[in-house]
Amino acid sequence: MYQFDYHRPANLKEAAELLTKCDEAKILAGGQTLIPTLKQRLAMPSDLIDLGALKELSFIKAEGDAIMIGAATPHADVAVNADVRKHLPSLAKLAEGIGDPAVRHKGTIGGSLANNDPSADYPAAVLALDAKIHTTKRLIEADEFFKGMFETALGEDEIITEITFPHPKRAAYVKFPNPASRYAMVGVFVAETPMGIRVAVTGAGQEGVFRVKEMEDALAKDWSADAISGIKVPAENMLSDLHGDAEYRAHLVTVIAKRAVAAAI
């Protein structure tokens, strides 16, 4: 790792001030992606601002028809939370399948979203469930948040504070994990939300998570795996690597989307 200055602010205001003041600062949430990245010298921040002391960012609340999750809530907490399991079992299952138990104890929902790894699981849930992302400055709609691989709508001095998920009528997340890394080669989150049907795909797209409108329209007419079996995403927009070429991933999107529709509860 390159040298950096470490900060552990006591509150969100202090964290936001540090982020504005420091030259090339990065936020440290759970660190399960950032620390391995730093170890490989793939990033060289001047300062790390650790959100570990901000206990007010780690919470899960159920209010009305929504679940609110603090940005620094670890995956392990989301996976076992009774309200999440009751109203959003698809999200609990997704959280339960991220990385391994040790990663789930440290990694956070806010960290995953801010990083927007093209193979991360949470972006698919946020996009499919039409969640709202609250930051230190504003509220960002899911459709506005993801801007391409490792790119988001977040400003340089903006910190995610909370994510609000509406209760879906039914939803499911199914992923096809890479057999070695266990990252999603294709992960599909399908949801029937109060605002309509949404299908979001992670792991496959060159620009990160994306929606499949054609599948959404077909499912609106007929919620069944058969309704989307003839719909294929274009291979030219898919990732292609030694684990699977673009054509293969495009094929998998339909296969996994059908499984997700069949699994939706």
Next chain:
Amino acid sequence: MPVVTMTVNGKSVSGEVEGRTLLVNFIRDQLNLTGTHVGCDTSQCGACVVHIDGKAVKSCATLALQADGADVTTIEGLAAGGDLHPVQRAFKEHHGLQCGFCTPGMIMTAVDMIRRKPELDEKTVREELEGNLCRCTGYHNIVKAILAASEEMRA
């Protein structure tokens, strides 16, 4: 340099570290507790697993300063008063190791797993071991040892 203070295996310890000092390096190089291993150094193998405030984490993917004020347990802290922990004993009895390099991480992961899921079955144990690699045993005896320890601890 910043000073970090934490409780490790019941004792309060502190030391000067750099911002970039990993928890595993603080434990091994400054506290001389070399039971916690660095296997892959890319946070995939789980040989470095310790408990922070009772939860299994990878000490090679945690900065020492992130654990400031925390309660840390390493493999050296499991055997209370010199008696092996039931999981340690089960690994010995069921030959849950060959070269032993992954064993500290395996055992720390197993203790955490049994805490969270007292009713373990073989499938669950295998899933829960996803973050711990063993290149010798083929996992069979590790799984047997964890199931035996979980049963003993439940009794």
